[in-house]
Amino acid sequence: MNYLDELNESQRAAVLYNEGPSLVIAGAGSGKTRVLTYKIAYLLEQGYLPSSILALTFTNKAAREMKERIARQVGPEARRLWMGTFHSIFSRILRKESAVLGFTPNFTIYDSSDSKNLLKTIIKEKGFDEKTYKPGSVQSHISNAKNHLVLPLAYASNPQLLQADASMKMPKIYEIYQEYWNRCRQSDAMDFDDLLVYTFILFHNFPEVCRRYAEQFRYVLVDEYQDTNFAQHSIVQQLTSVYQQVCVVGDDAQSIYSFRGANIENILKFTKIYPNARLFKLEQNYRSTQNIVRAANSLIEKNSEQIRKEVFSEKAEGDRIQVFSAYSDIEEGEIVANQLQRLHLREHEDFRDFAILYRTNAQSRIFEEALRKRSVPYRIYGGLSFYQRKEIKDLIAYFRLAVNSHDEEAFKRVLNYPARGIGDTTLKKLQAAAVERRVSLWTVLEEPLTYGVSINKGTHAKLQGFRALIETFRAAALEKDAYELGAQVVRESGIMADLCQNNDPENLSRRENVDELVTGLHDFVATRQEEGNEHIYLTDFLSEVSLLTDQDNERDDEEAKVTLMTIHSAKGLEFRNVFIVGMEEELFPAAQSVQNYKALEEERRLFYVALTRAEERCYLSYAKSRFKYGKTEFSAPSRFLKDINPRYLDLPAEDRLQRQVDEGASRFRRQQEGGSLFGHSGTDGYGSAGFGNSSWEGHVGGNRSATRSGASAPSATFPSSGASRPEGHRKAQLFGSSAPRHLTRVSSTAGTSSGNASAASSASASSAQVGGVSLCVGHQIEHERFGRGEVIRLEGTGDNCKATVRFQHAGEKQLLLKFARFKVVG
DNA sequence: CCGATACGCATTTTT
DNA sequence: TGCGTATCGG
Numbered sequence: 001m002n003y004l005d006e007l008n009e010s011q012r013a014a015v016l017y018n019e020g021p022s023l024v025i026a027g028a029g030s031g032k033t034r035v036l037t038y039k040i041a042y043l044l045e046q047g048y049l050p051s052s053i054l055a056l057t058f059t060n061k062a063a064r065e066m067k068e069r070i071a072r073q074v075g076p077e078a079r080r081l082w083m084g085t086f087h088s089i090f091s092r093i094l095r096k097e098s099a100v101l102g103f104t105p106n107f108t109i110y111d112s113s114d115s116k117n118l119l120k121t122i123i124k125e126k127g128f129d130e131k132t133y134k135p136g137s138v139q140s141h142i143s144n145a146k147n148h149l150v151l152p153l154a155y156a157s158n159p160q161l162l163q164a165d166a167s168m169k170m171p172k173i174y175e176i177y178q179e180y181w182n183r184c185r186q187s188d189a190m191d192f193d194d195l196l197v198y199t200f201i202l203f204h205n206f207p208e209v210c211r212r213y214a215e216q217f218r219y220v221l222v223d224e225y226q227d228t229n230f231a232q233h234s235i236v237q238q239l240t241s242v243y244q245q246v247c248v249v250g251d252d253a254q255s256i257y258s259f260r261g262a263n264i265e266n267i268l269k270f271t272k273i274y275p276n277a278r279l280f281k282l283e284q285n286y287r288s289t290q291n292i293v294r295a296a297n298s299l300i301e302k303n304s305e306q307i308r309k310e311v312f313s314e315k316a317e318g319d320r321i322q323v324f325s326a327y328s329d330i331e332e333g334e335i336v337a338n339q340l341q342r343l344h345l346r347e348h349e350d351f352r353d354f355a356i357l358y359r360t361n362a363q364s365r366i367f368e369e370a371l372r373k374r375s376v377p378y379r380i381y382g383g384l385s386f387y388q389r390k391e392i393k394d395l396i397a398y399f400r401l402a403v404n405s406h407d408e409e410a411f412k413r414v415l416n417y418p419a420r421g422i423g424d425t426t427l428k429k430l431q432a433a434a435v436e437r438r439v440s441l442w443t444v445l446e447e448p449l450t451y452g453v454s455i456n457k458g459t460h461a462k463l464q465g466f467r468a469l470i471e472t473f474r475a476a477a478l479e480k481d482a483y484e485l486g487a488q489v490v491r492e493s494g495i496m497a498d499l500c501q502n503n504d505p506e507n508l509s510r511r512e513n514v515d516e517l518v519t520g521l522h523d524f525v526a527t528r529q530e531e532g533n534e535h536i537y538l539t540d541f542l543s544e545v546s547l548l549t550d551q552d553n554e555r556d557d558e559e560a561k562v563t564l565m566t567i568h569s570a571k572g573l574e575f576r577n578v579f580i581v582g583m584e585e586e587l588f589p590a591a592q593s594v595q596n597y598k599a600l601e602e603e604r605r606l607f608y609v610a611l612t613r614a615e616e617r618c619y620l621s622y623a624k625s626r627f628k629y630g631k632t633e634f635s636a637p638s639r640f641l642k643d644i645n646p647r648y649l650d651l652p653a654e655d656r657l658q659r660q661v662d663e664g665a666s667r668f669r670r671q672q673e674g675g676s677l678f679g680h681s682g683t684d685g686y687g688s689a690g691f692g693n694s695s696w697e698g699h700v701g702g703n704r705s706a707t708r709s710g711a712s713a714p715s716a717t718f719p720s721s722g723a724s725r726p727e728g729h730r731k732a733q734l735f736g737s738s739a740p741r742h743l744t745r746v747s748s749t750a751g752t753s754s755g756n757a758s759a760a761s762s763a764s765a766s767s768a769q770v771g772g773v774s775l776c777v778g779h780q781i782e783h784e785r786f787g788r789g790e791v792i793r794l795e796g797t798g799d800n801c802k803a804t805v806r807f808q809h810a811g812e813k814q815l816l817l818k819f820a821r822f823k824v825v826g
Numbered sequence: 827c828c829g830a831t832a833c834g835c836a837t838t839t840t841t
Numbered sequence: 842t843g844c845g846t847a848t849c850g851g
Contacts, residue, residue, distance in 0.1 A: 060840085112839090195841080224840080227840075257838085257840075259838065262840095359837070360836095361838085419827075548841090566839090568837095568839065569840090629842060630842030630843080
């Protein structure tokens with residue numbers, strides 16, 4: 001109970017309140033995660049079972065961090081909590097309940113490039129012009145619809161949407177949407193949005209399933225609620241329909257993801273949807289100086305739509321925010337780099353305590369160059385992710401096919417890679433037959449003649465060769481573990497051979513990446529086994545890896561480096577010293593945002609997020625000219641500079657003069673912005689409340705059927721389609737977790753032994769003997785991935801012996817000694 | 827099947 | 842300007 005002392009009054013109130021829905025508005029740096037973790041700890045203490053608590057986050061990272069913090073509080077039982085991203089938790093549920101929806105438990109998760117490619121294919125098939133029907137644009141329309149739970153049939157009969165599409169010269173989007181929907185089902189695949197949509201459908205169409213989960217989850221917590229979309233919001237409602245015990249945490253002032261469907265209304269109107277909800281506000285900022293907090297307050301005040309709050313800091317007043325004016329983007333880079341270096345040399349600020357934040361990725365180059373020139377180490381976030389690399393995608397495509405051969409996108413990707421003489425023409429023939437007969441490409445491949453594909457003998461042989469290859473993997477997938485199978489695929493698919501054709505640096509790095517993936521597989525299997533799971537199949541790896549981003553793979557950096565990133569990706573982070581650069585009109589706010597006040601307010605929130613990343617010092621800079629698209633463009637300082645009360649700023653002399661002139665004009669403009677406030681009702685064509693029942697009612701299928709050869713499911717009813725393999729549930733922990741990944745392998749037989757192992761009882765023992773190593777409670781061990789730790793508990797005997805180890809850095813873990821890789825060090 | 831060339835596009839991106 | 846993609850030619 002002592003942890004309650006570590007909370008301030010409002011934090012404690014939020015933690016202790018337990019009698020119904022609650023909304024916690026957590027100002028920047030106000031200890032939001034602390035409240036969430038302590039609240040969960042408190043619930044556990046109150047007797048809630050870990051498995052009855054569901055905590056949803058947006059990022060794997062957030063889930064992982066929270067899990068670790070809770071584990072520190074309450075020990076290993078934290079592992080039984082249902083804590084993870086919306087997508088990972090829902091995919092876990094969907095894999096279990098897949099049959100009634102007409103999917104198998106091994107369904108593929110399409111990433112956005114898969115879905116874009118599929119859309120491209122469909123657009124071509126339908127003979128639409130790709131210039132008018134840009135795949136990316138169609139994709140975002142469809143995504144938007146899904147985020148609003150509008151299924152194809154509802155879309156096709158929604159005059160508003162049809163008209164909006166028509167006015168964008170894409171009147172046939174509904175048709176593409178329908179086909180896309182069918183094709184995903186046919187491929188036994190869901191895209192990211194589908195994970196939400198189908199969860200909603202599952203709960204809606206199968207009330208008994210909904211009830212089962214709603215009864216299991218006696219308490220639901222949601223992090224970053226301002227970023228939820230309508231679908232997520234609706235599912236939370238479904239899940240809390242029994243107990244109404246829900247706590248959502250967020251900050252409307254930090255809602256910056258509307259372009260991804262996040263709906264700020266969800267948080268603004270929470271107390272209307274749950275009329276008996278209690279509202280808590282966390283207003284003390286523990287992160288930033290008073291000056292920074294006040295500056296940020298004075299900025300966000302200019303927004304009209306928000307939950308009023310008074311964020312304050314009790315830290316030192318701190319320096320004013322210094323504003324730098326540069327003549328050019330290059331000079332801006334110089335100024336920032338100079339100031340950064342000055343702080344490093346004079347104030348001994350560590351490089352890792354600096355961040356340079358920008359609106360667009362394109363701005364990074366200038367700063368890279370300036371830093372490189374000064375030999376300042378830096379790290380840029382937001383490059384291509386590991387999983388986006390060609391060789392990795394190729395390999396994963398094989399994995400996917402091994403698990404789900406109906407996966408159309410994976411199929412097309414590797415049918416002729418490495419080259420096996422199956423050209424475009426052949427693929428087109430297969431594709432045509434598949435579309436015609438509404439079956440998967442794989443089904444056609446199995447019996448080309450039945451489906452009327454006319455090909456010559458040679459091609460036929462090649463196709464059957466490919467089929468045999470995949471069949472081998474498929475058979476192996478049922479027996480081998482993920483690592484063994486992965487290694488086999490690397491060997492036998494011919495990818496490695498292809499990458500070994502020559503030794504140019506390109507291929508070299510690709511080989512390294514492939515090796516890294518295999519190592520990742522190995523770690524994944526090892527981690528799972530240590531946790532007590534016997535068989536770790538490739539499908540387990542895939543279901544996790546498809547929801548992973550590169551940020552989840554981050555290695556803790558040895559070297560101190562300056563951080564360069566977009567403001568979006570800086571959300572949730574903090575740095576002692578922050579440079580916010582490119583404070584110019586048409587850049588920040590982005591040119592596209594200035595016409596519509598909602599977008600402009602979002603940009604302002606984005607700036608608010610940027611400011612509130614800073615703990616000690618914050619700098620703003622702008623350039624009067626900037627090289628853009630091959631031309632030098634001139635622009636005015638950002639209007640946002642004028643939104644900050646000048647007493648918190650240190651302005652360049654010229655600007656101070658100019659400001660007096662501008663003052664009147666800017667006040668006038670603000671009135672105008674405010675004036676248009678009530679005119680708009682959202683720009684996405686989806687009213688915020690208009691998506692009740694009728695829009696998705698009764699068509700899971702929307703399509704006529706899921707005509708996969710193996711498992712077909714008509715749309716009206718959902719017969720169980722023999723789920724192929726019962727699947728044990730995995731925890732949502734990430735492979736590689738947060739531990740350093742490059743430790744040398746230590747065999748568990750190589751440890752020192754320390755004699756007399758007493759016969760361990762089946763329940764609990766003080767010592768154990770496994771594989772020639774004896775281990776006692778109190779022993780220090782050195783684990784391959786988790787590092788140093790002390791054995792605090794031993795359970796079971798022989799092969800089944802399980803040790804609970806408290807690691808110095810990795811927290812408490814349970815290890816199955818049979819699999820764990822460690823050595824005894826004392 | 828690959829390479830050269832032209833074209834068009836260019837916020838942000840938790841999953 | 843500089844990249845990624847689309848298309849054509851050898």
